[in-house]
Amino acid sequence: xxxxxxxxxxxxxxxxxxxxxxxxxxxxxxxxxxxxxxxxxxxxxxxxxxxxxxxxxxxxxxxxxxxxxxxxxxxxxxxxxxxxxxxxxxxxxxxxxxxxxxxxxxxxxxxxxxxxxxxxxxxxxxxxxxxxxxxxxxxxxxxxxxxxxxxxxxxxxxxxxxxxxx
Amino acid sequence: xxxxxxxxxxxxxxxxxxxxxxxxxxxxxxxxxxxxxxxxxxxxxxxxxxxxxxxxxxxxxxxxxxxxxxxxxxxxxxxxxxxxxxxxxxxxxxxxxxxxxxxxxxxxxxxxxxxxxxxxxxxxxxxxxxxxxxxxxxxxxxxxxxxxxxxxxxxxxxxxxxxxxxxxxxxxxxxxxxxxxxxxxxxxxxxxxxxxxxxxxxxxxxxxxxxxxxxxxxxxxxxxxxxxxxxxxxxxxxxxxxxxxxxxxxxxxxxxxxxxxxxxxxxxxxxxxxxxxxxxxxxxxxxxxxxxxxxxxxxxxxxxxxxxxxxxxxxxxxxxxxxxxxxxxxxxxxxxxxxxxxxxxxxxxxxxxxxxxxxxxxxxxxxxxxxxxxxxxxxxxxxxxxxxxxxxxxxxxxxxxxxxxxxxxxxxxxxxxxx
Numbered sequence: 147x148x149x150x151x152x153x154x155x156x157x158x159x160x161x162x163x164x165x166x167x168x169x170x171x172x173x174x175x176x177x178x179x180x181x182x183x184x185x186x187x188x189x190x191x192x193x194x195x196x197x198x199x200x201x202x203x204x205x206x207x208x209x210x211x212x213x214x215x216x217x218x219x220x221x222x223x224x225x226x227x228x229x230x231x232x233x234x235x236x237x238x239x240x241x242x243x244x245x246x247x248x249x250x251x252x253x254x255x256x257x258x259x260x261x262x263x264x265x266x267x268x269x270x271x272x273x274x275x276x277x278x279x280x281x282x283x284x285x286x287x288x289x290x291x292x293x294x295x296x297x298x299x300x301x302x303x304x305x306x307x308x309x310x311x312x
Numbered sequence: 313x314x315x316x317x318x319x320x321x322x323x324x325x326x327x328x329x330x331x332x333x334x335x336x337x338x339x340x341x342x343x344x345x346x347x348x349x350x351x352x353x354x355x356x357x358x359x360x361x362x363x364x365x366x367x368x369x370x371x372x373x374x375x376x377x378x379x380x381x382x383x384x385x386x387x388x389x390x391x392x393x394x395x396x397x398x399x400x401x402x403x404x405x406x407x408x409x410x411x412x413x414x415x416x417x418x419x420x421x422x423x424x425x426x427x428x429x430x431x432x433x434x435x436x437x438x439x440x441x442x443x444x445x446x447x448x449x450x451x452x453x454x455x456x457x458x459x460x461x462x463x464x465x466x467x468x469x470x471x472x473x474x475x476x477x478x479x480x481x482x483x484x485x486x487x488x489x490x491x492x493x494x495x496x497x498x499x500x501x502x503x504x505x506x507x508x509x510x511x512x513x514x515x516x517x518x519x520x521x522x523x524x525x526x527x528x529x530x531x532x533x534x535x536x537x538x539x540x541x542x543x544x545x546x547x548x549x550x551x552x553x554x555x556x557x558x559x560x561x562x563x564x565x566x567x568x569x570x571x572x573x574x575x576x577x578x579x580x581x582x583x584x585x586x587x588x589x590x591x592x593x594x595x596x597x598x599x600x601x602x603x604x605x606x607x608x609x610x611x612x613x614x615x616x617x618x619x620x621x622x623x624x625x626x627x628x629x630x631x632x633x634x635x636x637x638x639x640x641x642x643x644x645x646x647x648x649x650x651x652x653x654x655x656x657x658x659x660x661x662x663x664x665x666x667x668x669x670x671x672x673x674x675x676x677x678x679x680x681x682x683x684x685x686x687x688x689x690x691x692x693x694x695x696x697x698x699x700x701x702x703x704x705x706x707x708x709x710x711x712x713x714x715x716x717x718x719x720x721x722x723x724x725x726x727x728x729x730x731x
Binding site for chain 2: 250
């Protein structure tokens with residue numbers, strides 16, 4: 147099954163990967179390991195999950211103002227999510243991505259969905275973020291072991307999208 | 313987008329590359345803040361001073377090498393090390409070296425080396441209505457709520473852009489209309505004596521922060537008037553558990569003289585009655601250790617105030633900690649110096665307590681790996697230590713902490729909480 151959701155582009159770009167979804171906001175400082183990409187907030191539902199190269203969908207960030215710095219470090223180390231999906235205008239996550247662009251020319255796409263559309267996402271699905279703001283979501287089927295199992299070109303008509311991070 | 317000629321000059325690089333980059337970042341952020349223009353600020357507090365790794369250092373150095381200078385009086389939040397005392401702790405040399413380079417970069421931009429997460433305890437305190445750009449979530453909630461100055465919750469990396477340009481998006485809590493209360497909290501059946509227990513405010517803040525998310529909470533008039541340290545603990549707990557940047561406490565905080573004015577005549581979005589049962593559940597969430605051997609007591613997040621040093625010195629007077637339990641207080645240089653002059657440090661030293669400055673246990677890798685169980689009266693430490701340090705924590709009052717340090721095991725007086 148596949149559906150397309152239209153989102154608001156907060157930071158431009160394209161990405162694809164497995165979805166990691168929670169309806170609980172996350173503070174990256176104290177909540178995300180820049181060394182491993184693991185969600186380390188032991189009170190968070192995603193605790194223990196590795197978000198590196200995933201499409202991380204959370205309503206917004208929360209708590210510490212150092213969230214931006216931790217996400218920037220994660221981008222530099224290659225442990226950041228491939229993209230972020232929120233259901234709010236989150237200044238922290240957007241800022242980290244903009245500074246990653248300024249310093250390293252490596253912005254992370256950040257898209258915002260409305261609350262109803264966000265609720266359609268669930269962990270284990272696979273998502274493709276298009277630069278025009280469309281998010282293509284499909285259920286993973288059969289024995290899929292990673293993003294490579296579902297080539298982007300099969301999901302999106304008209305060929306593969308460039309990935310922002312490899 | 314409505315940029316002034318001066319903003320455009322910054323954006324076009326007429327005042328140097330650093331100011332150009334700062335303005336470019338601000339301009340890219342403007343629509344995300346929902347703003348069309350900037351407004352002037354007259355002070356800043358920089359959380360970007362926290363060393364997190366090579367990226368935060370490279371950012372500071374990029375700005376500094378490009379000649380960035382702050383244009384408003386600017387204080388600095390904690391750094392990654394106690395600049396002069398880090399060798400007494402388990403800080404890796406490489407970390408200390410880079411953290412100190414980051415400290416130097418921000419000082420070169422003209423920021424004051426205050427190195428504290430509680431800059432409102434220093435000599436220059438923002439005043440009511442002042443437009444400022446502050447980072448550090450616990451400081452933001454204090455300065456907005458308790459002092460009535462106006463700032464958004466500026467994230468690391470953006471606070472310094474505001475200080476370099478003197479400009480912030482005209483949005484959010486900078487504007488009068490966005491400061492009214494939204495969710496009303498009423499306490500029910502909370503004994504008067506509990507309101508005088510310092511651990512109550514961290515628990516209340518944890519509960520409200522979790523519940524309110526990013527709405528502005530209003531707390532109904534309490535039967536006791538909390539002191540400034542209580543308000544500090546309340547806000548810091550809210551800002552850890554939620555994204556709270558402003559709260560109102562009827563009859564205490566300056567924008568909340570009465571219920572009608574704080575809601576500007578509109579009804580609250582929600583009204584929540586806080587019961588003892590809810591408070592007990594919130595209190596339980598702040599403790600993750602379970603009857604384990606205690607390794608360390610740590611106080612001072614946000615940084616210890618002079619009054620807290622006074623209260624602690626009274627509690628520990630003539631006593632001595634258990635040899636197995638370390639006792640640490642995190643504070644600023646200025647407040648430590650005042651506490652020393654006031655004679656408070658002597659009793660604390662004799663008790664076996666140590667004070668570290670410039671940083672804290674969450675922002676500096678200072679604790680030895682032998683520390684597994686911490687006890688604290690800070691809801692912020694209690695909230696973050698398990699994730700950031702991998703330690704287990706016990707939350708209690710300052711008195712509980714001192715008692716446990718003496719006995720060598722966790723001893724908490726819970727009588728007030730069981731009512």
